Amino acid sequence: MKKRFVLQGITQDNHLDEIRDVISIENVSRIIISVAFLNQRGFSLLRDILEPVAGKTVIPAGIRNGITSAQGLLACVECGCRTYTVDTGSRRVVFHPKIYMSKNGEEARLILGSANLTVGGFISNIEASLKVVADLSMADDSALVADLEAKSVYGQGRQRQEPSHISGSRQQTRQPKTRCRRSRSVAISQRLEFARLADRLEPGGVLVVIKLDRPRAKHHGCRRHGGRPRCATAKGRHPGRPHRLSGEERQSVLELLATGSSIPSLVRKFNTSRQTIMRVRDGDSSSRSQFQ
Numbered sequence: 029m030k031k032r033f034v035l036q037g038i039t040q041d042n043h044l045d046e047i048r049d050v051i052s053i054e055n056v057s058r059i060i061i062s063v064a065f066l067n068q069r070g071f072s073l074l075r076d077i078l079e080p081v082a083g084k085t086v087i088p089a090g091i092r093n094g095i096t097s098a099q100g101l102l103a104c105v106e107c108g109c110r111t112y113t114v115d116t117g118s119r120r121v122v123f124h125p126k127i128y129m130s131k132n133g134e135e136a137r138l139i140l141g142s143a144n145l146t147v148g149g150f151i152s153n154i155e156a157s158l159k160v161v162a163d164l165s166m167a168d169d170s171a172l173v174a175d176l177e178a179k180s181v182y183g184q185g186r187q188r189q190e191p192s193h194i195s196g197s198r199q200q201t202r203q204p205k206t207r208c209r210r211s212r213s214v215a216i217s218q219r220l221e222f223a224r225l226a227d228r229l230e231p232g233g234v235l236v237v238i239k240l241d242r243p244r245a246k247h248h249g250c251r252r253h254g255g256r257p258r259c260a261t262a263k264g265r266h267p268g269r270p271h272r273l274s275g276e277e278r279q280s281v282l283e284l285l286a287t288g289s290s291i292p293s294l295v296r297k298f299n300t301s302r303q304t305i306m307r308v309r310d311g312d313s314s315s316r317s318q319f320q
Contacts, residue, residue: 082108090123
């Protein structure tokens with residue numbers, strides 16, 4: 029077994045060159061890239077070298093961490109790599125390995141350390157890793173590689189049931205029902221990007237949703253584009269701050285103004301401000317609609 033310590037950011041080492049060397053092994057039979065963080069710019073640095081061997085590449089990546097991006101995961105899928113996401117269900121506990129492995133029938137190349145599949149992890153951050161070249165003819169080396177594969181998070185040997193809601197060329201699903209007829213949202217099965225993603229799925233593959241649309245409001249039209257005030261007014265409710273004067277008092281103000289009472293006298297009579305009386309006089313829309 030050959031070993032080398034890689035220290036990026038302080039020495040001349042960088043993980044991009046080392047990881048590309050790992051992936052470029054001849055006659056490769058398997059590649060595993062298991063990382064906490066993955067984004068589109070990071071993956072673009074490896075795409076050219078991964079495309080010829082994408083069918084032999086497995087990429088488990090963590091999500092719910094604020095860094096892994098949907099664009100990065102989609103790039104992995106479009107490249108042809110078998111891509112899995114790991115969601116721990118909590119922001120306090122994250123999936124955090126950084127493993128890059130390739131192997132053929134004679135040797136395996138490993139990088140185990142701190143570098144994620146991002147530009148910072150490959151080039152600009154201070155990162156440290158151990159690079160290992162294992163001789164598979166040696167029992168200890170072969171056992172180490174086998175142990176790593178067996179414990180990899182992509183679930184080798186585990187049965188996965190394809191979610192019933194996945195649609196596309198392999199599966200027919202009913203159109204989702206919606207209670208909100210005003211919504212202009214398009215059903216997910218009709219979205220172009222989803223259809224492209226579904227076509228990439230292999231039998232037994234898993235599609236993990238990393239972001240959901242917010243649930244539609246019961247009265248959807250009242251919650252979009254400033255519709256709340258209009259809906260409230262239509263229901264007889266006054267939007268915004270409560271009136272200084274009651275409904276009866278506002279009606280009295282209108283009647284007294286019509287008989288010639290002055291604004292200062294009404295200010296004193298109703299113990300309010302001049303602006304309040306003037307708003308009632310000048311046609312407070314809610315007041316007029318309520319009393320006419």
